[in-house]
Amino acid sequence: MCELLAMSANVPTDICFSFTGLMQRGGNTGPHKDGWGVTFYEGKGCRSFKDPMPSAHSPIARLVTEYPIKSEAVICHIRQANSGAVCLENTHPFTRQMWGKNWTYAHNGQLKDFIETVPVKLHLPVGTTDSEHAFCWILDQLHYQFGDQQPEACELFTFIAGLSERINQYGVFNVIITDGESLFAFCSNNLHWITRRAPFGRASLIDAEMLVDFQQETGDRDIVTVIATQPLTEDETWHKMSPGQWQLFCLGESIACGQMQVAETSEAK
């Protein structure tokens, strides 16, 4: 369907290693060939690289693997289209501004009848995906609930977890959302995460012949969490999230989590 990748770190960290693994799944080791995108936060600013062509063959994706952009929060997405044509306006991640911040969102899954039955009013989609429609609906609800003032992170993301559970009733809604400080993940049926900290070890990518010794690449106090649809390395133990589970990360650490009641789907879509 699609694959998600995200990172939260306590020091600006590049995602070249993980992205090198993920991009192979966009037309090489995986079928997610209908575009890809990545959004890097640097302070309050963010920048995205996007292409509606397969990541495995994209010159822009190659630049991202070779040019180490250091960031404390990153969201990536590679797409296998099911709702909406293959085009730039349907390519994740989606970024919008609210409360003087950049909010970035990427979704894996499919929502049945969501666009048709759940209207949006204040935030209108540019493209035609169920994913962007759901993002706009979330922003509408945040405005109705909190008005002009952003609440503190735990209150905000507990509310977003409730919205995610409601959207999830329409199908499969694995989602990652960030404002560059907090990184929120909701698992519908398929999300894994790992936190790396001292003592660091080595890891090999599953999708490419690449080994990294994190000991050489990091400082003693670095804490880096990576979230992905499927584990990207073969010699580390990833946490598998359960359906309805959500996690909130900040500066690489898990700072809150919860479990929503969901009907388990019969298979990983």
Add this chain to the structure above:
Amino acid sequence: MCELLAMSANVPTDICFSFTGLMQRGGNTGPHKDGWGVTFYEGKGCRSFKDPMPSAHSPIARLVTEYPIKSEAVICHIRQANSGAVCLENTHPFTRQMWGKNWTYAHNGQLKDFIETVPVKLHLPVGTTDSEHAFCWILDQLHYQFGDQQPEACELFTFIAGLSERINQYGVFNVIITDGESLFAFCSNNLHWITRRAPFGRASLIDAEMLVDFQQETGDRDIVTVIATQPLTEDETWHKMSPGQWQLFCLGESIACGQMQVAETSEAK
């Protein structure tokens, strides 16, 4: 101060030639070394490439010159900071969503006391520039004036010309705004444009040793308008806009223009 570059075309066209000239002014032939950005529209979607480092030395800028992205509307900006630190959130162009479209904006100039005296309410800046503040103020005013419905282009951009004239009273406000279809330019003191169509000729860049024969690069029916702070070629005749003049382009053609009353500034800032 800063330099602007924009393009409107009736067929998807790359901007590699003009961008190659412009990027030299970011730390090489010009002093605009405090970041750069470019936004390409492809259909309703758009993608930006940005870097807070000088364009003349940016690997991402080099990619943009070498990877021909075909677009019908483009806005570029290279920055020489005067309001707001050199960082990603202060790097133009700025893109926000309204009426189900991506709106992109870039500004050249400086506004005195604008942030302090002209409040924004619905659209809050992420960064600290007078430029982004002015963009947010324009979006606020569009919402107050037109509500949920985007008016037709001439009514909309005539209204934006009036807003531009009001902002211009605070200093220098050369600006380019697009929704991917219409491309609007308001001249405070420094903007030039040229429309290329058959019979096409040759042109040489002022800022780099590069000659292009547009006859070889284009079709007979292609119409391409380029707008820039200063002419980019030495063997073509560019239209110099007068203070207070605005132009609206669509598919490469000038479709409307007007003249606002402004106090002429004593020098090109």
